[in-house]
Amino acid sequence: MSTAARRPLGDRERFVAFAFAGADMLVETNLEGQIAFTAGAFRVRFGAAPESFMGQDLAALIAAPDRSSFAAALALMPERGRLSPTVIRLANAEQTPFVVSGLHLALPGEPPRLCLSMGPVPIPLDPAADATPTAVALLREAETRLRRPGQGAGGLGLIEVSGPMTAEMRAALTGQAGNMAAELAPGRYGLLSAAGASAAEIAAVTERLEILLRQQGQGGSVSGGMLQLDGGALSPVQAVRALRHGLATFTRAGAAGLLEEGFSNGLSGFVEQITARAGTIRRAIAQRRFHLDYQPIMSLGERALHHYEALLRPERGLLGADAGPQDFVTLAETVGLTEELDLAVTEVALQAASALTGAQRIAVNISGLSLQSTAFRKSLDALIAAHPSAGQRLMVELTESAEIEEEAAAAATLESLRARGIPVCLDDFGAGAAAFRYLKAFRVDYVKVDGSFVEAAMRSERDRSFVASMVDLSVAVGARVVAERIETEEMALMMRGLGVHLGQGWHFGRPGPLPKPQTVAVARRSGKQESWG
Structure with a gap:
């Protein structure tokens, strides 16, 4: 157990910590969010004794759609000293809205800790506000359940609706309180129930949607299936990679696509099938059957080119007509070829970087799986040493495509890069709770805010505050902030106003071929959504 749990505070000290606010429940955690003390109405809210939550992650108390934003708020507490009253929803069946306040307590001779008070919202909330989970939030929650062995994660329901989707149908899709549903693509939905979806539950939801669709008299059909959240003998990395690929396949090609990819036998069945194709992927990497597109990243103040990001583009049709860049990366990770792919991409980027002039750089994405490998670190060092001048034009983006288990090894790799003068960027910040832990564990020069939050900031004051908090946290650790998925001038101005x-x-x-620095132009478009392969 953590040091915070070994020696709890005295009663007087704890009273001081919580005296600034009344609460139904009191929680104390270490800086990693591990619960070391609980008191209050846990039986009423969760149906379990307070002490049963000891040693658990604080996120277990928070409803899944609110976990990412709550993780950001907790990450700011050591810098700001406290958490101002913040509305979240509890992870109970009712998803009860609660106000959480907190204090970062650091006493002489004591390990620092977070003291939180939780109480009911004093005024009614708008039930429609921020009520719809995103596809990213659904995926993160499914991954969290998949990583909990032996806890009955259940399945991920997959629903296809051909026809108009009314508000009544959307309510039927969510079903009972505590369920989580998100639209993955037009007419395709994912569903997680509070205890994990079952085949019977998916059948009941499908039947209810069919009835409502017929009542409209406009035709259409409904079909439902389930992807079991059970990795079996797979490693956690393999299981998560398979889940991501399965969800991406359903989003793109529906249930028929899942069958073609081998998901009829669950995650394990898919991995067995894709392992047989590992040779194809390995040869494609070795033969460099891919190219890199380069996308400019601009300063929001001067509107000058700062650097490029290298984006992987596999040879068309390599893995099938509909497979995209992310499919290639996911499959490489699943069959254990991440390090080979990351080294190959870095080598191609180094060759391109030799043509740059001035202070321009190229950023390459490197998976956390590779960074925690000592063998990869040695190979990367040798590769950069073989391209000394181009190495000075390199940047590295740490992607959160895989959970980093050996943080010390990953930190050593990142520090070796920084020692060479190669800046490090933490990618997709905010998309997963682990990113906040990585910001604490690793020294980084840049933080890239996930594009979903950039888009949400245009619609919601709450999300604008969330982005502002991420900027504050990043600046506090000495990092500059990049916002991705900038679609309009309005978005650019808003992000600059938030400190990005x-x-x-x-x-x-x-993204495209690497242009000459003098010919970089601002390209605008009328479309709404960008493809981030």
């Missing part, structure tokens, strides 16, 4: 330094998106330029 750099912007990336089709408003500034499409």
